[in-house]
Amino acid sequence: MPSSTSSSERAVPRLAWTTAGTVALLVFVVVTAAWELHVRSQGYAPALNDSSDLWARSRSLLTDDPEQTVIVGSSRIQFDFDLDTWVAHHGGERPIQLAMPGSNPVAVLEDVAASDFRGNLILGVAPGLWFVPEGMPVERSEAALGRYRNWSPSQRVGLALAMPLQRSLAMINAEDLTLTAVLGRIELPNRPGSLPHLPPSEPPYFTAPDVHRQARMWSKCDFGSPLALKIQEIWKPLFTPPPPPPHLTPEEFQGMLAANSEAHLERIRAAIEAVQARGGRVAFVRTPSTDVLRQLERQFSPRPAFWDRMLAVSGAPGIHFEDHPELAAFDCPEWSHLTAADAVRYTEILAPMLLAALDGQDGD
């Protein structure tokens, strides 16, 4: 019987606590250690999670130093732009990396523009993402900004406590090794007539960021690797626009997208103008993409309608990899991002061009 002592006291069961506690501890330690060893044998290594808290931490650095170099964009500029190589050319601190994988960066650009920022602003362009009207890419930016704006003391402390653990244990991997992700790898056929996964699946873990959110491609994603091939297949639906919703004709849908693009262009222009008005300098960078993905981009985000328009409307300079043979020579294992070694070489070539583009605004 429970050893209840009075009506206001809780009953506490009589158990063989020593046995129970010992077995629980043993099970926990042994299974967790085995899991850690297993994931390390699969190539995983301890690394920080690119969480919204880590992003909020980077964003708060901008408040501390509004004259820093800041990078806004999506995963390509986060992978391909090597912060240390830039520092070697430009000097100063590592830039503040605010690029966010799979995001529409316009809201982040507006947030930077609304701050006191007056440093160098590098805008990494994956053309489709800058003009996505709604859905996950937009929500991702808004969620990160929301996190920064409402970043509670508890979340700050949580990040400080989590980082040493993430640096020690490979099993702490929010993208690939959570119970949800592990269960998600069980392949069960869906019912005939089931809708495809919406939004399309995102690529699995293939990068390890550092504390400044410098992303470096995982070595398991090298050229021709199963992981690289798997990610290539994931890009196809992700970079293909959805069909028109049932209540719109294709013409109406196209008209809606065009109006949305114009609205985004105006937001981009206004934000850049605000930065430049405070003495900030801005440049666009179009990082390499290759093969089928590049073909999809040509089809759905043609350069004249997007890249050229961004530059024309904003008046800011830009460096497109296809305009420079030495930049166009880089290849991407999964068509969209450079390897860690290539990112260094790419930045070495890009940095002088970028500095020239930024310095060119001083005389304006």
Place this chain on the structure above:
Amino acid sequence: MLFNSLTFVAFFGVLLVLYYALRSWRLQKSLLLVASYLFYAAWNPPFVVLLWISTAIDWFAAKRLGHEERRGHRIALLCISLGANLGLLGFFKYGGFMLENFQNVVGFYGMSFEAAKPDIILPVGISFYTFQTMSYTLDVFLKRSKPSHSFLDFALYVTFFPQLVAGPIVRATHFLPQCETPRRATFDMFRWGLFLMTLGLFQKIVLADTMLAGASETVFNWSRGPVATLDAWLGVLAFSGQIFFDFAGYSTCAIGAALCFGFSLPDNFRCPYAAIGFSDFWQRWHISLSSWLRDYLYIPLGGNRRGRVRTDINLMVTMLLGGLWHGASWTFVVWGGLHGTFLGVERALRGRFGGASWVSSLTGKIMLGALTYFLVNITWVFFRARDFESAKLLLLSMFGVISDGAQVLPTLDMVKVIVVITALVITHWIHRSIPVEAAAERLPGWAHGLVWGGMLVLLGISQGSDNAFIYFQF
């Protein structure tokens, strides 16, 4: 801070060490009070002021009530307490809702009233601690208890961190006597407390967030037309499990955390999905709220003492307000209204068929239990749906009126829901009359250890997240 966060693990560990290092009971209570303010401030520091306001007003109102015998003055003091607490709740939780409805009413009569949408952040747990402090003043007003003689004890009662933001809503008569003598957990209490915290986190992180949230969110957030009948049902069943594991998980954590400091908190859930009828359901679901509504609303309205019609009206008023307590939306009111209706119908049927032998047979109980769970799930549609339009669409899909909805759930999510919900319902039925303590005693030590260790492993692999508990928003 969230129970499911590293910050809480560190906070809890440090607090335990400090608490047991102190020898003075007064210092220990002071430490718990300061720690509780820190716990609350970790979300949004300025909102601690609201806690202080609620604490101070109820302390002084109750203290005066303890000496005041003039009826008019007593009512005035009660009004000050209720006005302050309900005012805080009204402003922060219902301000936008009231403004929106005012605009709709004015618009209905052909007039126009445009006001800026108020940008009000809802202080976490405000519905819980305002109800808790109000119960204290009401008890003193109704002479069910005397005012506390210690401000420190009373402040700790309002603020005690395990139950501060999502209950259980503790009565002063349960908590304040515990503050009179030093509380030290025995080793058994401490270990049982830690086990309950593990169990609560397992319910929240593994069962609610990992196993059920995906299917529930896919179905309820689907905005491209109706979903297929099977998907609609599985989505609603997933939500029924998600909200139970989320909320019961919090309560279990709270009870466990309090136990580690030697304090007792009351049960908040007793296998609600094994309920037979809605009156049974409300004795098993969010018990601390349903008993609050019973004692401070339903009974003062007259309860069941003024005839059948008046009883039904009292029930309905209580449940409508109970619905509104959950959120500033008419969908919550309809959820409460449905529960009120089912309670009223049950009362009528009980009077007519209550004595029938089949009602008390095992088959009859199972059938009535299944009917209760079925109807509870219908009510969850209104609780979770974004608006009435999406609730209507989902109900039409559930009952096959719309038969060509989209199959939105992947097979893996369907399997998760079926496995977890089946296990949940069976477990509730098996443990319908058996408290978790008694169930634990039936297990040998090694089996208990295996269960405990298994939950810890899955918690470790789940890695947690910063998903807030659903009931925080209430």
